[in-house]
Amino acid sequence: MLDSTFISRRRLLTAMALSPLLLKMGPARAAAIDPHRIVALEWLPVELMMALGVTPYGVADIPNYTLWVNEPKLPDSVIDIGLRTEPNLELLTQMKPSYLFWSAGYGPSEETMAKIAPGRGFSFSDGKKPLTMAKNSIHEMAQFLNREAQAEKHL
Structure with missing residues (x-):
């Protein structure tokens, strides 16, 4: 019986025949983040995005955002993705967001969200200096979105 760790002759010849195609493909690049397809799973990132002049593609719990936060006002085009603690994962998957923002420690796990799109969390406070x-949060998001000038203007 042959050891399965060896590559068969047929596979080796196929790989050799296809290898010139790898040179034509060029280097792999990360997909660009479309700022028009970013979804915010919590209200802190919503406020940060809006302060920087970026409208989220989707936001969690829009009715309560309107009731409790209301400013900045969300356009009617923003899609409600369900509750902040339990967003509609099927809808999120169908929306194909380019990136997800959430508040750290709130809502679904990072592992769950990573299956849908790349993303990151922002903290409300470190327990010491909320301001x-x-x-820091607005500066981090501004760097990510290339909106440093808007962040300085907002602050």
């Missing part, structure tokens, strides 16, 4: 955390 410093807020400034």
Whole structure:
């Protein structure tokens, strides 16, 4: 019986025949993040995005956002993706967001969200200096979205 760790002659010849095609493909690049397809799973990232002039593609719990936060006002085009603690994962998958923002420690796990789109969380507070955390968060998001000038203007 042959050891299955060896490559068969047929597979080796196929790989050799296809290898010139690899040179024509060029280097792999990460997909660009479309700022028009970013979904916010919590209200902190919504406020940060809107402060930077970026309208989210989708937001969790829009009726309660309107009731409790209301400013900045969300356009009618923003899609409600369900509750902040339990967003509609099927809808999120169908929306094909380019990126997800959430509040750290709130809502679904990062592992669950990573199956849908890349993303990151923002913290409300480090328990010591909430204003410093807020400034850091807007600067981090501004760098990510290439909106540093808008962040400085907002602050």
